[in-house]
Structure formats: C-alpha cells, structure tokens
Amino acid sequence: MSLVSEQYQKMGISEAVYQYCDQILEQLKDRFETIDQTAEFNQMKVLNAMRKNQVSDIHFAATTGYGYNDMGRETLEQVYADTFHTEAALVRPQIACGTHALAVALSANLRPGDELLSPVGKPYDTLEEVIGIRPSIGSLREYGVTYRQVDLLNNRDFDWDGIREAINERTKLVTIQRSKGYETRPTLSPRQIGDLIRFIKSIKPDVICMVDNCYGEFVDTVEPSDFGADMIVGSLIKNPGGGLAPIGGYICGTKACVEQCAYRLSAPGLGQEVGASLGVLPSFFQGFFLAPTVVAGALKGSIFAANLYESLGFSVIPNSTEPRYDIIQAITFGKPEGLIAFCQGIQAAAPVDSHVTPEPWEMPGYDAPVIMAAGAFIQGSSIELSADGPLKPPYAAYFQGGLTWYHAKYGIMMSLQKLVDAGQVTL
Numbered sequence: 413m414s415l416v417s418e419q420y421q422k423m424g425i426s427e428a429v430y431q432y433c434d435q436i437l438e439q440l441k442d443r444f445e446t447i448d449q450t451a452e453f454n455q456m457k458v459l460n461a462m463r464k465n466q467v468s469d470i471h472f473a474a475t476t477g478y479g480y481n482d483m484g485r486e487t488l489e490q491v492y493a494d495t496f497h498t499e500a501a502l503v504r505p506q507i508a509c510g511t512h513a514l515a516v517a518l519s520a521n522l523r524p525g526d527e528l529l530s531p532v533g534k535p536y537d538t539l540e541e542v543i544g545i546r547p548s549i550g551s552l553r554e555y556g557v558t559y560r561q562v563d564l565l566n567n568r569d570f571d572w573d574g575i576r577e578a579i580n581e582r583t584k585l586v587t588i589q590r591s592k593g594y595e596t597r598p599t600l601s602p603r604q605i606g607d608l609i610r611f612i613k614s615i616k617p618d619v620i621c622m623v624d625n626c627y628g629e630f631v632d633t634v635e636p637s638d639f640g641a642d643m644i645v646g647s648l649i650k651n652p653g654g655g656l657a658p659i660g661g662y663i664c665g666t667k668a669c670v671e672q673c674a675y676r677l678s679a680p681g682l683g684q685e686v687g688a689s690l691g692v693l694p695s696f697f698q699g700f701f702l703a704p705t706v707v708a709g710a711l712k713g714s715i716f717a718a719n720l721y722e723s724l725g726f727s728v729i730p731n732s733t734e735p736r737y738d739i740i741q742a743i744t745f746g747k748p749e750g751l752i753a754f755c756q757g758i759q760a761a762a763p764v765d766s767h768v769t770p771e772p773w774e775m776p777g778y779d780a781p782v783i784m785a786a787g788a789f790i791q792g793s794s795i796e797l798s799a800d801g802p803l804k805p806p807y808a809a810y811f812q813g814g815l816t817w818y819h820a821k822y823g824i825m826m827s828l829q830k831l832v833d834a835g836q837v838t839l
C-alpha cells in the first residue's frame with residue numbers, strides 16, 4: 413500500500429474505494445494534462461496583465477470613506493480589463509454577488525421602453541426576479557423594461573429564425589448565459605457565443621450583447637469577450653476570486669457599457685471614482701492570480717466525478733468525455749438516498765464543518781426540500797468544494813469547486829464511500 417493510500421485509509425476511505433477511484437484516474441491522465449496546459453496559458457495571461465500594470469504593494473493599501481484616488485482599485489480593474497481583453501472593468505466589493513453584478517449591468521444599460529432578449533432560453537433562477545419574469549420589487553419590469561425569450565431548439569441549438577423574429581426596434585440588450593446553471597442544456601463555449609453575437613449584430617449592430625460568465629472564467633483559454641461580447645459579468649466567490657476574494661463581482665466590457673454600470677452602482681454624477689476598497693484588494697489580486705490553477709483543480713474534480721459515477725451506471729451531465737466550458741457537474745442518483753449520501757460525503761471531506769451532517773430542508777423559494785454540502789471558508793462560495801440538489805426526481809446533485817485538486821479528489825472519494833456504506837453502490 414502506498415503512503416498516500418494509507419493516509420486516505422486513516423481518513424475513512426476503504427481500500428476498495430481507493431482502488432476503484434485510482435483505476436478511473438489512470439484513464440484521465442491525458443485529459444488532466446490538457447487542463448494543466450490551459451491553466452498554464454491562463455496563468456501567463458493574468459501574470460502578464462499584472463506585470464504590464466506594475467502591480468506593487470502600494471496597490472494593496474486599504475481606502476475608506478469615499479475611496480477617491482484608490483490606486484489599488486484602479487489598477488485591479490485594469491488588470492481584469494487586460495486579462496479579459498476589454499476596454500474597461502468594474503471590480504468591486506460593493507458588488508455583493510453575481511446576481512447583483514448582473515442586475516447592475518442590466519439596469520444600467522436599459523431604459524424604460526427598451527426590451528431585453530434572452531436567445532438561450534430561461535436565465536438563472538435569481539435573474540427571473542431581476543428581470544421580472546417572476547414579479548418582484550424593483551424588477552426591470554417595474555421600470556418599464558420588457559423581456560422576450562427564445563428557447564434553444566431541442567434544448568441544444570440556437571433557434572436562428574426565432575431569434576431573428578424576436579429582435580425588434582426596442583431590443584436594446586441581449587443576455588447570454590454561458591453556463592447551463594441548473595438546467596440540462598449544454599454549457600455554451602465562448603466560440604458558440606461568438607457565433608450568436610455575430611448573428612445578432614448582423615441583424616441589429618447597435619444591440620448590446622452581455623454574457624453571464626459565471627462559472628466559466630479560465631475554463632478555456634478564451635472568454636466571450638474575445639468574441640464580441642460588449643460585457644462579461646461574474647461573481648468573485650466563484651472562479652475569478654480564486655477562493656480568496658471574500659465578496660465581490662466584476663463587469664468587464666466596453667468603456668461605454670462599464671461607465672453606465674459605474675453610475676448605476678454608485679450614483680449619477682459619482683460613477684467609478686467612488687467606492688472604498690476597505691482592505692480587500694490583496695485578496696482580490698491574489699485570488700485572481702491563483703484563479704487559473706484553482707479552476708484547473710475544480711475542473712479535474714468535475715471530470716473525475718463524471719467518469720467515476722458514469723462508470724457506476726449513473727447518468728451524468730456533462731458526460732465523461734464531453735468538452736467542458738464551466739466547472740459544474742450534475743450527477744443523477746434516481747433515489748433520495750443516493751443524493752443524500754453523496755452530499756454527506758462532500759461535507760465530511762470539507763476543511764470547515766466536516767463534523768456537520770447536512771440534511772434536506774425546506775428552503776424559501778424552492779418547491780422541494782434541498783440538501784446542501786458546503787464546508788467553505790467563505791459563506792456560499794461555490795469555487796470551494798460544494799454540492800446541492802433538490803429532493804425530487806431525478807434526485808440530481810449539482811457539484812462544483814475545490815480550491816485544490818487533492819481536496820476535490822478526497823471529497824469525491826468520500827462521496828463514493830458514503831454511497832457504498834449506505835448500500836447504494838457495490839463495487
């Protein structure tokens with residue numbers, strides 16, 4: 413027995429589970445090599461932006477109050493803009509989360525009478541209330557912004573004709589969600605998004621194309637901003653925060669769009685000049701610096717889980733061999749016991765709250781009890797190893813993150829161990 417397998421055994425992983433996982437991992441060497449190459453490329457992209465902007469310890473100082481002349485904040489925003497190849501960026505702790513960043517980007521660039529179009533089907537749950545698909549206080553709908561949606565054909569292909577028909581004289585902004593989120597459609601690649609943007613702009617050149625880039629950053633060597641997106645938007649407690657940012661969101665894009673966002677985020681007349689960084693800048697810089705390798709670890713975890721559970725007969729999305737454009741993995745257990753054991757395994761492997769046993773609970777806004785595993789340093793951080801799923805058919809767990817590949821690996825092995833112990837799987 414090797415030193416490491418002995419250590420895993422001390423930590424509750426049986427020899428049978430370890431051997432089974434090891435044989436799956438043997439087959440993934442080439443795939444992991446490709447992920448490492450992407451990480452290497454993206455590491456250089458970030459490093460290059462930091463060198464170009466002469467990041468220095470003066471940029472790590474905390475500002476307070478209005479935060480005028482915050483050189484660190486301005487430099488960080490330039491580093492984001494240079495990395496994602498955009499003219500400008502807004503990267504702030506005042507942006508509370510991904511939903512907030514998206515709400516700012518939308519409401520800043522839409523005016524009463526404008527129409528918003530989603531050509532990729534239903535957006536992420538929390539956006540339904542931002543847009544007003546579900547009635548909500550302060551929604552775009554309350555401000556007289558209408559919404560139109562064109563679904564994907566067969567849950568996969570763009571409905572080109574439908575999109576052409578949906579674009580009208582009021583269409584001002586198109587929102588494109590890269591990740592599947594909690595839907596079963598595939599995640600879109602930056603190139604596919606580029607094709608869509610080109611098509612939309614060929615019909616109406618001045619329409620603003622915004623991409624919800626949540627969970628997609630650094631999975632590929634390119635981003636949607638390399639293919640014509642006017643804005644890309646995301647959360648710092650997901651990929652680009654590298655696990656270190658304790659809060660925050662970003663909007664990168666054209667100078668005109670980002671300027672609108674800055675006035676909306678602070679106040680008309682104030683804009684980008686206001687917003688103290690309150691001491692979070694070191695974690696923003698350092699987290700962004702680590703993000704390419706953190707994302708690589710998370711991606712290896714997703715691929716390992718897909719291959720492991722597919723080999724055991726469970727349905728997994730994406731499947732074991734598909735290309736990846738985000739870090740989310742869905743595993744369908746078909747039974748509540750499977751979903752619960754899986755989540756309990758992820759929790760038991762966590763660096764924080766490993767002693768806690770997650771149980772399904774009735775969460776506000778959901779129509780079935782939800783079970784969540786999240787032993788995270790930062791509350792709700794889903795770049796850290798986490799899993800959740802609603803207790804209703806098909807009993808799917810959504811799994812993502814892992815600040816290091818080895819932690820993701822241990823979490824997945826522990827999930828299998830719990831399934832074996834619960835009699836849900838026989839090896």
Ligand SMILES: *Cc1c(COP(=O)(O)O)cnc(C)c1O
Binds near residue numbers: 591627
């Ligand atoms: C997570 C996510 C959001 C919302 O981000 P929060 O930080 O949870 O508010 C929006 N869109 C997609 C695709 C996401 O994955």
